[in-house]
Structures are given as C-alpha cells and as structure tokens.
Amino acid sequence: MSDLSPRAIFADLALLEDGWAADVRIILRQGRISGIERDTAVRAGDERHGCVIPALGNLHSHAFQRGMAGLAERRGHSDDSFWTWREVMYRFLDRMTPDDLHAVAAMAYLEMLESGFARVGEFHYLHHAPDGRAYADPAEMSVAIARAAAETGIGLTLLPVFYAHSGFGALPPSEGQRRFLHDLDGFARLLEGAGGALAGLDEAVLGLAPHSLRAVSPEQLAALESMAGAGAGAGAGPIHIHIAEQVREVEDCLAWSGRRPVEWLLDHAAVDRRWCLVHATHMTQGEARAVARSGAVAGLCPITEANLGDGLFPAGEFLAEGGVYGIGSDSNVLIDAAEELRLLEYGQRLTRRGRNLLADAATPSTGEAVWRRALDGGGQALGAKGGLSIGLAFDALSLDLGHPSLAARGADRLLDGLVFAAGRSAVDCVWRFGAQVVSGGRHHARDGVVRRYTETLNRLIG
Ligand code: NGQ
Ligand code: ZN
Numbered sequence: 001m002s003d004l005s006p007r008a009i010f011a012d013l014a015l016l017e018d019g020w021a022a023d024v025r026i027i028l029r030q031g032r033i034s035g036i037e038r039d040t041a042v043r044a045g046d047e048r049h050g051c052v053i054p055a056l057g058n059l060h061s062h063a064f065q066r067g068m069a070g071l072a073e074r075r076g077h078s079d080d081s082f083w084t085w086r087e088v089m090y091r092f093l094d095r096m097t098p099d100d101l102h103a104v105a106a107m108a109y110l111e112m113l114e115s116g117f118a119r120v121g122e123f124h125y126l127h128h129a130p131d132g133r134a135y136a137d138p139a140e141m142s143v144a145i146a147r148a149a150a151e152t153g154i155g156l157t158l159l160p161v162f163y164a165h166s167g168f169g170a171l172p173p174s175e176g177q178r179r180f181l182h183d184l185d186g187f188a189r190l191l192e193g194a195g196g197a198l199a200g201l202d203e204a205v206l207g208l209a210p211h212s213l214r215a216v217s218p219e220q221l222a223a224l225e226s227m228a229g230a231g232a233g234a235g236a237g238p239i240h241i242h243i244a245e246q247v248r249e250v251e252d253c254l255a256w257s258g259r260r261p262v263e264w265l266l267d268h269a270a271v272d273r274r275w276c277l278v279h280a281t282h283m284t285q286g287e288a289r290a291v292a293r294s295g296a297v298a299g300l301c302p303i304t305e306a307n308l309g310d311g312l313f314p315a316g317e318f319l320a321e322g323g324v325y326g327i328g329s330d331s332n333v334l335i336d337a338a339e340e341l342r343l344l345e346y347g348q349r350l351t352r353r354g355r356n357l358l359a360d361a362a363t364p365s366t367g368e369a370v371w372r373r374a375l376d377g378g379g380q381a382l383g384a385k386g387g388l389s390i391g392l393a394f395d396a397l398s399l400d401l402g403h404p405s406l407a408a409r410g411a412d413r414l415l416d417g418l419v420f421a422a423g424r425s426a427v428d429c430v431w432r433f434g435a436q437v438v439s440g441g442r443h444h445a446r447d448g449v450v451r452r453y454t455e456t457l458n459r460l461i462g
Helices: 061-066 080-094 098-113 140-152 175-180 184-197 218-227 246-258 261-268 283-294 301-306 315-320 335-351 366-382 414-428 444-462
Strands: 006-018 019-029 032-037 047-054 056-061 118-123 156-163 239-243 275-279 299-302 324-327 396-399 428-431 435-438
Touching: 006 061, 006 366, 056 098, 056 275, 056 299, 056 366, 061 080, 061 098, 061 335, 061 428, 061 444, 080 175, 098 118, 098 324, 098 428, 098 435, 118 140, 118 239, 118 366, 118 428, 140 156, 140 175, 140 184, 156 184, 218 261, 246 261, 246 299, 261 275, 261 283, 299 366, 301 335, 324 366, 324 435, 335 366, 366 414, 366 428, 396 414, 396 444, 414 428, 414 435
Parallel strands: 006 047, 056 118, 118 156, 239 275, 275 299, 299 324
Antiparallel strands: 006 019, 019 032, 047 396, 396 428, 428 435
8 A cells, every 4th residue: 555645765875776875755645655865964854864775676486385385394214305306395375265274375585575675476376176177267366466465565576377297398288287287278267367356456467387397298388488478579578498407307308408598498488688597506607697698597596405405506507607696585485585596696605606796896785786786686576676766666675784694784784784794683664665564573464374374274274
C-alpha cells in the first residue's frame, strides 16, 4: 500500500547509485523516490536512520521448499546426492494445497524481507492438484503465490515454469513430476492466468522459465522463447532456466547432444540480457566467457548450491569477462541475503586460496562489491531495476548501527560488517515500494504468518 502524500527518509549515510553520501533526504511519493538531497539538514517530520542501503532482489526461489528446510539432512541407505534430495522434495510437495502453498510462501517471503530482499523471482512449477490434474483455474497455485506476496508486501517477479520431460531426449516425466506438467497450449493458458493473478500487486513482473534442458525439448524451448516476446520489445519479460548445476546433467547432455549444457543453450537460443542462467556451475572457460559476453545474468544460489553439493561457480573467468551475477535463495533452506554473499566469496577463497576475490580496484570493499553487483544483476534478472535513485521504487533497508559487528564503522566498512560478520541480525528496517514492512528486524505480520505456517507444517508432515 503506497502513501499518497510525500514524506522523507533522512539518512546520516546512504548508498546511492553513484556511491556513499552523507546527510541525505530521500523524498518518497507513491512508493517511489521523487527526490534526493545530499549534505542537507534533517527537517521536522523526517524519519531519521543512521545508514540506508538499497534492498536486493532475490532472483531465484522455490517458495514451497521453505517447508522442508532441514528435513533432508539425514543420511539415507545409499549415497546421498542432489538426486536423493530431489526424491525427498517430491515427497514433501505431494499433498500441498493452494492454501498450504500460500502459508509456506508467506513464511519464506517474510524472511526474505527481514533479511533485506525486497523482491523475489519465484520460479514456480507446482501448478496442478495432488493427483496431477489441472485445477479449474489453471493459475490457482500462481494465485496462492501472489496472495503470499500481497500479504507480506514483497515485490514479485513470477516465472511460471514449463516442464514436460524427465531427461534429455524428451524422456517421459516421472510420477513425482505429475504436478508440474503442461503442453504448450496449456502453458499459454497458465501464463494468461498468471498475468491476471498479478493484477493487484504493485510493480509485479511476469516472465517465464523453461525448467531446465532436461525438462524441455529443443522444439519446446524455441516455442517458449517466442512466447516470451521477441527481442527487447514491450512486454518482453525475463527468461530463466536452471542449467549445468550437477555434473550428471553435463554428462547426460554430452551423451545426448555431444555438447555441454551451456554450450548447447548458447547454440540453440538467443541468450541475451533478458536471460538468467540459474547456477551455471559447470562451465568451461570458453562457456563462462560466452555467457559473460551474452549479457545474461548468472543466477547464483550459494547456500543451496553448497547444501545440494553442486560445485562452485567459476567466478574468476566469468568476472574477468565482465559477467553479471545476482543471488537467489533457491531451496530456501536458510534465508539470508548477507549470508548468500558471504558464502559466494568464501567458496572462491576456499578453492583459489586468496582473499577479497570478488572485490576490485574500483570497489575494494568486498561487502560493498558483492552487494552492488547482486543489486544490479538481481534487478536485471527480475525486470525491475533496484537502487536508490530518482524514479525507482523505494526498496531499501536501514542497518542497526548499535549492532556490535557494526561498531565504529562507516560507509563501505558497514557493508563488510553486514556481509562478513553480522548477517541478517544487523538489518533494522526494510521498505518495499515505500511501505515499511520490517522494524527492528521483525516483519509486521510475523506472528500471524508464523502461526499459520506452523499449523500448516503440522498438518503436512506432523
Ligand atoms: C527444482 N532445484 O526444480 O526445485 C530444482 C531441483 C531439478 C534445484 N535445482 C529439481 N536447486 O532440478 O530437477
Ligand atoms: Zn532452482
């Protein structure tokens, strides 16, 4: 809900699009930034905060998986892997109703906001009823996602997922995948309904997502590309795809086509700035260079990639070529924007045996470098640019400067403190489209959302 009369946030320190500024008045009108004054004085009626920074976009989420966080951390009879985790995940989603999805997604979105994400890219593939049949309204589950976004106030980029096969070569889908499936006509109807589901939300964006090269045939991929609208024209939403996350996926793709997944995609689709390649973990130097040059965003999900044993993204090669990345919370096993960024840098440190590998000469603070890059990449991938500048939605957070990990720090050192030491515990207030939804690190609707979430889980797995 946006307010009609202008109001101002006064920040002793703010991270604006062109860098840090002191004594800043950010003037808000109808959810957006209508003016920015620097080196100015606080005025009566201003809301004052010590340090205000832009909130991030979370470019990859499967909200329902929040409900199984921690439930797949026990050793099974055979070797555990991504693929055995996926079996647990398929069992978890088996009985979820639209109301269950709403309850679980609201919990996930609330935690995203509390950690400093103001928008989510929901890679949404749980479309049909438990028996695999379409609901009377094909977009019923998309409506549940939109309700969770409305309830928590998070910005939504909805990415309805097309899913048809269980492996390369158009293999028939498995029983566990029955709730995900469409033909192209059915998917067109879903997209139409999903567009309607977003109607009441501020600045919602509709894109689409072929699930993975495993789940779509080459012909279907081409059809989806044209459904997404041509080129950079009006209404052309983002296109997201899971790719090259697991070594087995690379091997299966090679066996099927003689090409590696990223290589195959770049040869068969017009990959450009509208695309987000989720994970893109297993790339050769040549592939990393080609993705960087395409302008597509690499959608990195460090916590989930660690949790699932995926491997490490080749950040060195990719960034050397000017590649753009953003971050996503994917399986939502733990929701914390700062911790995603910390793990991204730590993965590089552990394998390359160096430090401050994601910073550069222009931005020597690693905390600031990763925050700003994730802001830009997330905005690009979600079709909604972020940042504190005139005309953009006011999606921002303030830091708790009383937090011990931030003591005696200013400007970029605050971001190093947030990313490397404090994590989400140093987030104080969060605003989305001008509305304050979090104070003192707590979302305003927390009690009710947690209660309903707990009841839902007791029913689903209790
Ligand atoms: C998903 N998640 O669709 O939820 C996938 C697992 C698959 C991640 N890849 C299923 N992290 O890729 O087949
Ligand atoms: Zn995913």
